Amino acid sequence: MTRQDTIYDLLIIGGGPAGLAAAVYASRSMMSVLVIESMLSGGQIATTENLDNYPGFPEGIGGMEFGQQLEAQARKFGTEMALATVTGVSLQGEIKTVETTEGTFRGRTVLLATGTRSRPLGAPGEEELKGKGVSYCATCDGFFYTDRVVAVVGGGDSALEEGMYLTKFAKKVYIIHRRNQLRAISLLQEKAKDNPKIEFLLDTVIEKINGRDHVESVTLLNKGENKTWDLPVDGVFMYVGLMPNTEFLGDSVALDESGYILANENMETSVPGVYAAGDVRQKLLRQVVTAVADGAIAAVMAGRYLDEKK
Amino acid sequence: MSGNVLEISEATFADEVLKADTPVVVDFWATWCGPCRMMAPVFEELAKEYAGQVKFVKIDVDKNRKTAENYKVMSIPTLLFFKDGQPVDTQVGFLAKEPLKQKVNTAFGL
Structure with missing residues (x-):
């Protein structure tokens, strides 16, 4: 079966800390997971020379290395990765579709973890x-x-x-x-x-x-x-600030006036089965440590959503 | 893995790029550049698909600073598209396979 024929338990858009942390949690709990990343694992953190404030690394850790380690950890539990740019989404209904430059992918739940870019x-x-x-x-x-x-x-x-x-x-x-x-x-x-x-x-x-x-x-x-x-x-x-990567969403989920995704503390968006995590979410503190926390919560909530559907 | 993309240098640039019989895409890259590492497998696939039609080469900017300066490369990855010894198009930053193919076709009129 090809990837395009598979219906994944969780489709994750964005392979930064939020998306990959969710992938670790979800695939470790036996969900089938595909992460769609347009460029480089780690996302924005991969372009940071050294991550100084991530707990547990007193000497810091290189941003690119951190991204690679996260990807390796997610893959270890069975996460699949696709290198593709998302062009559109259809998030309503039981089966959600994500169109990309490498074809259309389908999932029962979707995590939006597309982060921000420099303004x-x-x-x-x-x-x-x-x-x-x-x-x-x-x-x-x-x-x-x-x-x-x-x-x-x-x-x-x-x-x-x-x-x-x-x-x-x-x-x-x-x-x-x-x-x-x-x-x-x-x-x-x-x-x-x-x-x-x-x-x-x-x-x-x-x-x-x-x-x-x-x-x-x-x-x-x-x-x-x-x-x-x-x-x-x-x-x-x-370095004058950031803007969210949410243009591809159109009006498919609720956004705030700056384009950040509105999600509650369980990372649930306005659409059932669709979650948001990391910098792309409207929140106060945009850091790797909050992104990975968001990702873990989103993965657990997606798992619960699937259990309830069974 | 890297059978199809030739690594060139300042010394071989003229022969491999400017005097080439086919159009050439040059990838300016460096080992420390993350997006460059992502570009490499895409570039490799294209080199295979366009074999005989378009040549794909890469040049390490760390070791060949002059060539990068000559062509005003100030950000990597940068791809320069050469036809008959002249740069006809430029791509700054990572590009996925399909859009890059389109760019190659447009630049060289394929």
Whole structure:
């Protein structure tokens, strides 16, 4: 029987920590599970150099390695993996279908664990210069900025962590934040402020990104002083926030006004047999540790739902 | 596994890419790049399917920084599509098999 002929107990869309943790729990309790991932096991965490705050790893663990270990653990219990991009879903009814670039898959329950992606800043020049100096992933692209000057946009944990990571390569890293105060936790702020390669430009916004076939400078506006100037940089890394990967859902489940999936503490969405877990869910704290917890709960609830149907 | 994708370098770039008889897709990659690792099996399958028609080669940016700089590669994986020694199209970032096939067909008019 091919995968397309199989009706899985649980179809999981997204192979990040939430989806793979659910896969571990579900397949370990003898449910048949297919995880559909469009790129790389681990999801966003795979692009994090080191996971510092996951309980039980005092030295931290590499993000990519963490993703691979999660996948190995899920596979060990029988989880199947499909490398495909989801194009549409049909979630009503007993048998739910998920259309992908590799064909249509069917399941009795579905877990939506598609996570988030970096939000674009929306500055003129950003789209045109993407991959030509505008980047959303320091661990992917930092290498190309050896001995160069880069700007990091944002004031949260990611902006500071990735800014510090970039100092391994770049000779100078400007961290540009639109507010007077950084949002990152104080430990990170102190570390970043101690780093001689980092310079903060606060209360400052990027008006536009300039360059012909690669980034040459950014036009900045300091709001307090109402001063505009061009800062020569070779690259701009965006860490201005996240947006949920829920476009493919249309109106098939209830979303909040920002597009995050509404689910209760049992991870149940507005559709019976359909669950949401991890960053894609409307919630307060988006961390690996909360994502895997969501995944475990969703798997158990999906199992109960199937038991009741028997 | 990796029988169909030739590993090239700065030294062999001109011969293998610019002077090739067939169109060439060059994969700029590195060992530390996660999406590149995902790209590799897809690239391998395409190399097999397009054997004789389109050539698929890869170049490690760690060891061949100059070539990456020449072609303004600033993010990986980047795929460059060459026809008659000229780059005709670019793909930045991972692409699944089917969309990549479409891109190859469009770029080379197949």
